[in-house]
Amino acid sequence: MTMDYDDRYFHGKPQNSFHKAMNIPDVVVFPRSQEEVSKIVKSCNEHKVPIVPYGGATSIEGHTLSPNGGICIDMTQMKNIKSLNLEDMDVVVEPGIGWMELNEHLEPYGLFFPLDPGPGATIGGMCATRCSGSLAVRYGTMRDNVINLKVVLANGDIVKTGSRARKSAAGYDLTRLMIGSEGTLGVITEVTLRLQKIPQYSVVAMCNFPTIKDAADVAIATMMSGIQVSRVELMDEVQVRAINLANGKNLPEVPTLMFEFIGTEAYAREQTLIVQKIASEHNGSDFVFAEDSEAKKELWKIRKEALWACFAMKPNFEAMITDVCVPLSRLAELISTSKQELDSSSLVCTVIAHAGDGNFHTVILFEPDQEEQRKEGERLNHFMVHTALAMEAGTCTGEHGVGTGKMKVLLLNLLRLLALLTH
Ligand SMILES: Cc1cc2nc3c(=O)[nH]c(=O)nc-3n(C[C@H](O)[C@H](O)[C@H](O)COP(=O)(O)OP(=O)(O)OC[C@H]3O[C@@H](n4cnc5c(N)ncnc54)[C@H](O)[C@@H]3O)c2cc1C
Structure with missing residues (x-):
């Protein structure tokens, strides 16, 4: 203490x-x-x-x-791995362990935990925010990957929400109630997680597009083709510029899609070729892919740290990060409408999307002591939230959660849902 x-x-x-x-x-x-x-x-x-x-x-x-x-x-301080059950492909951990530390521990067993939010995030915080990440398109969100929890309730009582069975139809689903409760219902003290086998082979591909809409259209067409990509990430030209600056890279500064295909070597390559064809039908160019494991790791590390890369463009600025999510079919429309608004703003804004999930972020850079800039950032944020909510089934937060920052828009989100119910 x-x-x-x-x-x-x-x-x-x-x-x-x-x-x-x-x-x-x-x-x-x-x-x-x-x-x-x-x-x-x-x-x-x-x-x-x-x-x-x-x-x-x-x-x-x-x-x-x-x-x-x-x-x-x-x-x-509560970061022990309590039991690793290899034959059940699950692990019981204390909440303070980080997803990256956990994966280091699991690697020798050929297993991994597939949720990858911010570097440094802990399993307890990930449960509490119902987080996702780049792999959610393939493996689902935290909601789908937690089997059981132990939680200390507000009066100090300790409850266990389920068993270690992979599924159960025995009554209320208390695990899912706790996932995403952001510390408001209790303190999570133990988590049982579903694990995945590390894929035998993977290919990481990148492709450039003349417009962000073309890139979003390819993400949608890829999902519709039935190919089970493990990642589809979209970045606009400003985000790629930030990455180049922060990492000394020379990537073409245009809207870019990054894919990951997994499976056997032959299957991963076959999927790559199918998506290459889809991309070429939507004005895609410079389709390149990496198979070397260090090159692939570096590409995903750069993508994961994309938020921090933005500060290379504006070192003393702060970042307002948005998080709208819509049904996949509405993604291209939402991204291109938002992009027009962002481009006409005086602020520097980047777009990063978990495109296969219909979820995208914008990083809006502003000077903390300039109230006008903060207000302009909020205007852009509200514009995107309202546009997403107007698309019937959109949400103000796909994965980051409510916190103290989104309390007001949560109310809007709920009112919108209520309006839909009463029509
Ligand atoms: C560079 C970067 C990239 C990111 N990328 C993604 C992404 O791709 N996808 C995504 O979903 N998120 C992403 N995030 C957001 C963030 O990593 C997630 O929200 C993550 O789940 C937070 O975990 P944490 O351990 O840091 O939680 P904290 O920030 O410590 O806490 C988050 C909330 O959980 C509560 N909490 C923490 N521990 C417990 C516990 N044991 N019991 C009950 N409540 C608890 C806290 O009170 C708080 O309300 C990113 C963040 C950064 C900085």
């Missing part, structure tokens, strides 16, 4: 979000067991002290801020 100002300030300030901290926690605690979490929560409940669970602090929407002070429960 610490009451040191620097520690409290560190835990109270946003690490990866542009939202402002109005307060900091009064105390930061570092529990080492479920029983300790239970005691802390029970005591906070008795004394009506607010609590904020804290994982890797990579969340984007001011999730870990402590607007009312209280206790920050830093879960990163």
Whole structure:
């Protein structure tokens, strides 16, 4: 436990979000067991002290801020792997372990956990935000990959949401209720995760397009072709420029799609050729692919760190990150409408999409002390949220969650759904 100002300030300030901290926690605690979490929560409940669970602090929407002070429960000391069940292809972990650390541990067994949000994210935080990542198009989101949880409820009681069975029809699905609850229903203290076999072979392909709409159309056509890609990521020309600047690369600065195909060597190559044909029918050019494992790793690392690359264009700026998601068939329309608005803004904005899921982000760069710029960023953000919601089944957040930043738009989102129900 610490009451040191620097520690409290560190835990109270946003690490990866542009939202402002109005307060900091009064105390930061570092529990080492479920029983300790239970005691802390029970005591906070008795004394009506607010609590904020804290994982890797990579969340984007001011999730870990402590607007009312209280206790920050830093879960990163609870990072043990409790059991690895190779024959069941599952693992039981404490919530503070990071997905990257977990995958390092699993690699020698030929297994991996397929959700890849921000580098540094923990399994507890990933459950709490119902995160996705580039591989969700193939393996689903956190909702689909968690088998069972142990959770400390607000009164300190410990509950187990299920068993280790892969499926169960026995009553309410409490696991799914907790996934995405962002620390509001309890503190997750143990997680059983479904694992996947590391693919025998993979090919990473990249292709350039004259417009972002062409690129989005190819992502849609690829999904419609029935090919089970494991990744389809889209970047606009501004994002590629940021990547070039940050990584000393020389990629063509045009809308670009990145794919990953997996399976046997022959199958991965066959899928690559089919998608190459689809791309060429939609004005795609410079279709290149990598099979060397270091080259592939580097490409995905660069993509994963795309957000941070944006600061190479504007070093002292902050990033407002948007996260709308629509049914796949509406993606090209939403992206091109948004892109027109972004291009006509005075701010520098990039587009990055998990295109196979109909989900895209824009990184809107602004100077933190320039209120007009912040307002312009918010205007763009609202424009995209409203446009997505107007597309009947869109959502204001595909994967980042609500946090403190999206509370108001969540209300809009719910009102929109209600309006649809009553028509
Ligand atoms: C560069 C970058 C790339 C990213 N890419 C993606 C992406 O592709 N897909 C994606 O979905 N997200 C992405 N994110 C967002 C972020 O990584 C995810 O939201 C992630 O799931 C947050 O995990 P965390 O451990 O950092 O959680 P934190 O930020 O620590 O916490 C997030 C929320 O979870 C709660 N929480 C934390 N631990 C617990 C617990 N044990 N019990 C209950 N509640 C808890 C917190 O109170 C908070 O509300 C990215 C972020 C960055 C910086």
